[in-house]
Amino acid sequence: MNRCYGMTNQQAVLDLLDIVEYGGCAEPQQFFALMRRTFDIAHLLYLEAESTPEGLKVCRLHHTFGAYAEELYLSRGLHRIDPILRLALGGVRPVEWATARRRFPECEPLFQAAEDIGLSTEGVALPLPSPAGRMALLAISANMPPAEWSEYRRCHLRDFQLAANLFHASMLEQSMADAIDERDTRLTGRETEVLTWSAAGKSYWEIATILGISERTVRFFMSNARRKLNVVSNTQAVAQAVRHALIPNI
Amino acid sequence: MNRCYGMTNQQAVLDLLDIVEYGGCAEPQQFFALMRRTFDIAHLLYLEAESTPEGLKVCRLHHTFGAYAEELYLSRGLHRIDPILRLALGGVRPVEWATARRRFPECEPLFQAAEDIGLSTEGVALPLPSPAGRMALLAISANMPPAEWSEYRRCHLRDFQLAANLFHASMLEQSMADAIDERDTRLTGRETEVLTWSAAGKSYWEIATILGISERTVRFFMSNARRKLNVVSNTQAVAQAVRHALIPNI
DNA sequence: AACTAAACTGTCACTACCGACAGTTACATG
DNA sequence: CATGTAACTGTCGGTAGTGACAGTTTAGTT
Numbered sequence: 001m002n003r004c005y006g007m008t009n010q011q012a013v014l015d016l017l018d019i020v021e022y023g024g025c026a027e028p029q030q031f032f033a034l035m036r037r038t039f040d041i042a043h044l045l046y047l048e049a050e051s052t053p054e055g056l057k058v059c060r061l062h063h064t065f066g067a068y069a070e071e072l073y074l075s076r077g078l079h080r081i082d083p084i085l086r087l088a089l090g091g092v093r094p095v096e097w098a099t100a101r102r103r104f105p106e107c108e109p110l111f112q113a114a115e116d117i118g119l120s121t122e123g124v125a126l127p128l129p130s131p132a133g134r135m136a137l138l139a140i141s142a143n144m145p146p147a148e149w150s151e152y153r154r155c156h157l158r159d160f161q162l163a164a165n166l167f168h169a170s171m172l173e174q175s176m177a178d179a180i181d182e183r184d185t186r187l188t189g190r191e192t193e194v195l196t197w198s199a200a201g202k203s204y205w206e207i208a209t210i211l212g213i214s215e216r217t218v219r220f221f222m223s224n225a226r227r228k229l230n231v232v233s234n235t236q237a238v239a240q241a242v243r244h245a246l247i248p249n250i
Numbered sequence: 251m252n253r254c255y256g257m258t259n260q261q262a263v264l265d266l267l268d269i270v271e272y273g274g275c276a277e278p279q280q281f282f283a284l285m286r287r288t289f290d291i292a293h294l295l296y297l298e299a300e301s302t303p304e305g306l307k308v309c310r311l312h313h314t315f316g317a318y319a320e321e322l323y324l325s326r327g328l329h330r331i332d333p334i335l336r337l338a339l340g341g342v343r344p345v346e347w348a349t350a351r352r353r354f355p356e357c358e359p360l361f362q363a364a365e366d367i368g369l370s371t372e373g374v375a376l377p378l379p380s381p382a383g384r385m386a387l388l389a390i391s392a393n394m395p396p397a398e399w400s401e402y403r404r405c406h407l408r409d410f411q412l413a414a415n416l417f418h419a420s421m422l423e424q425s426m427a428d429a430i431d432e433r434d435t436r437l438t439g440r441e442t443e444v445l446t447w448s449a450a451g452k453s454y455w456e457i458a459t460i461l462g463i464s465e466r467t468v469r470f471f472m473s474n475a476r477r478k479l480n481v482v483s484n485t486q487a488v489a490q491a492v493r494h495a496l497i498p499n500i
Numbered sequence: 501a502a503c504t505a506a507a508c509t510g511t512c513a514c515t516a517c518c519g520a521c522a523g524t525t526a527c528a529t530g
Numbered sequence: 531c532a533t534g535t536a537a538c539t540g541t542c543g544g545t546a547g548t549g550a551c552a553g554t555t556t557a558g559t560t
Contacts, residue, residue, distance in 0.1 A: 014404060021344075090381050093419035129379040131340050154264060161415055162408035169343035188536065201486035203516065216539050219517080224536095233546095234517080235485045236451035242492040438506065453546065466509050469547080474506095483516095484547080 012038050013159050020163050026170040028062035035163065036064070039156060041142045042120050046167070048136040049089055060136075060171075065119070088125040089135040094157065095125040098146060122149040126161055128168040136171075138164040187246060191225040194218050196247040199238045262288050263409050270413050276420040278312035285413065286314070289406060291392045292370050296417070298386040299339055310386075310421075315369070338375040339385040344407065345375040347389075348396060372399040376411055378418040386421075388414040437496060441475040444468050446497040449488045 016038045020031065032044045045063035084107060088095040101111055101121065111121045123141030130136065140160055142149055187195070190211075197207040204222070208215040222234060231237045241247045266288045270281065282294045295313035334357060338345045351361055351371070361371045373391030380386065390410055392399055437445070440461075447457040454472070458465040472484060481487045491497045 013408075017408060018404070091419065092378075092380055092415060092422055127381070128342075129381045130342060131377070131379045131385055135381055154268070158263075158267060158408040158412035162411040165342060165411055165415075169341065172342055190537065198483075198485050199489035201482040203483075205516085213537085214539055216541095217537075220538075223518080232451040233448075233453070235448050235488045238485050238489045239449035239492050242489050440507065455546085463507085464509055466511095467507075470508075473548080 013156075017159070017162055017166070020166040020170075026167075026174045028167075028171075029064075031163075031167050032062070032064050035140075039159070040144075040152065041140050043123075043139075043141045045139040046136065046171075047085075047139070048171075049085070084125070085137075088127050088137045088139075090127075092127050092129060094161070095127070096153075097121060097123045097125070097141070100125075120144070122146060124153060124157070124160070126164045128164060130168070130172055136168055138167070187225055187228060188221075191221045191228070192247055194221045195225050195238060195241050198222065198234055199242065199247055263406075267409070267412055267416070270416040270420075276417075276424045278417075278421075279314075281413075281417050282312075282314050285390075289390075289409070290394075290402065291390050293373075293389075293391045295389040296386065296421075297335075297389075298421075299335070334375070335387075338377050338387045338389075340377075342377050342379065344377070344411070346403075347371060347373045347375065347391070350375075370394070372396060374403060374407070374410070376414045378414060380418070380422055386418055388417070437475055437478060437491075438471075441471045441478070442497055444471045445475050445487060445491050448472065448484055449492065449497055 016034055019034060028046055035041065035044055043064045045061070045065070047058060047062075048060040049058050084095065084097075084100045084104060087100060098121075101107060114121055120141045120143045122144055123139060125137050125139040128136040128138060138160075142152065144152060193211060194207055197210060202210065204215045204218045207218045211218070222237075225241075226232070226234065226237050229237050229240050231240060238247075266284055269284060278296055285291065285294060293314045295315070296310070297308060297312075298310040299308050334345065334347075334350045334354060337350060348371075351357060364371055370391045370393045372394055373389060375387050375389040378386040378388060388410075392402065394402060443461060444457055447460060452460065454465045454468045457468045461468070472487075475491075476482070476484065476487050479487050479490050481490060488497075
């Protein structure tokens with residue numbers, strides 16, 4: 001019981017949370033080291049991803065595993081653990097590895113492979129969504145028997161969750177600072193207008209009439225909007241625009 | 251110090267977190283009552299919103315304030331506190347009310363009004379994003395002097411954060427269960443699939459290949475979707491589908 | 501048995517969209 | 531002056547989307 005509630009341990013936890021919250025902890029390895037000094041955990045993995053029709057596209061990956069384990073992880077097929085990633089990345093609720101292991105038998109070879117190289121298969125994945133729809137997670141593993149992990153997790157999930165959120169916030173804020181520099185992605189007024197009318201079901205000819213410009217210009221603005229949104233069709237452009245509240249409802 | 255670290259208090263907190271995590275706590279008032287029994291807090295407010303170019307649109311609002319305070323809150327203008335809501339809804343990091351109060355002087359009249367009717371102005375707002383881009387927050391207030399609140403918050407932010415996340419997960423899961431029922435009465439599975447792929451930028455031919463059907467069938471499903479959504483183009487159909495969360499983000 | 505809904509498919513004529521080639525003016529900034 | 535951004539425009543060849551005509555099979559319900 002002292003393990004969970006001991007005063008020194010609690011003080012260390014609160015100190016860690018202060019550092020992550022106020023110390024601007026946007027360096028993954030620094031954060032991982034801090035977490036491993038404070039908690040009895042083995043490894044951490046932070047991953048940001050986008051979901052595409054071809055499967056998950058990893059945008060950012062930081063972890064404490066060595067290169068060998070990463071190579072093994074990827075060569076054995078990220079798709080193997082895809083259902084678990086999708087579950088964690090598609091929701092909000094923490095995903096317990098052992099629960100997912102039982103639920104998705106197709107992932108068993110990957111868990112076996114991890115055990116073969118001495119990695120623990122007890123852990124939890126914490127979904128970290130963001131307002132812009134970007135998906136991320138922090139996975140934490142520990143070298144403990146199942147019953148001990150279950151109790152440890154119960155005591156510290158709140159610590160993991162807040163630390164993960166604050167770290168994720170720092171990462172997002174850094175990403176946003178970087179992204180602000182990319183001004184080419186902002187739609188002009190005219191581009192927004194043609195997107196809005198297209199979303200309302202109007203053809204180019206109709207939009208041209210409404211706005212008092214040529215159809216050719218409508219197409220020019222639309223083409224610009226597609227390029228800036230990095231999409232291949234107007235339909236996709238409108239989907240993105242609505243998702244990111246770039247256009248009003250009319 | 252016992253206030254933070256006392257064994258009974260910690261046990262009550264972990265019990266609460268168990269209930270929220272495993273008890274399927276999707277009733278807001280039940281959740282609020284549980285939180286108020288466990289923590290020394292005054293009020294809670296859970297809000298889901300969409301950001302539109304015309305301002306914030308509140309989708310869901312639950313709170314422990316009486317009807318009079320809600321009326322006062324809304325009549326005094328949600329737009330007054332809009333910068334704080336936007337900050338909380340547009341990010342991931344917890345927003346301290348006192349910090350926001352200093353940062354946004356235009357909100358001062360609203361804080362004054364709250365004090366006039368005896369509501370505390372010490373609190374924190376916890377952003378609760380979701381993978382589908384829906385924004386929410388849980389605000390927690392306490393009747394304490396600033397220095398006491400600061401210390402209490404430091405001890406319990408992790409508890410608030412995890413409890414909020416788990417409650418938010420329950421709310422989302424219930425929303426998704428409802429949305430699935432509603433969707434079943436309108437678009438069929440295949441219609442939703444072709445819409446989703448179209449929104450992802452795929453042409454009919456590409457969608458046909460992906461789904462292993464003919465292009466003709468893709469067009470048939472698409473035509474059905476347009477008719478059911480009462481729209482005249484695929485672009486408009488996708489805009490409506492995204493707005494009403496009829497299709498997932500892929 | 502008859503009906504409905506869902507999933508699946510072909511052909512035709514027409515239109516709307518698309519990239520690629522080309523251009524303009526006005527304004528702001530270095 | 532040169533450069534970048536925003537708004538504006540024409541022509542051409544090709545393709546993706548659209549409605550309209552037609553059909554099939556299967557499963558569930560009355």
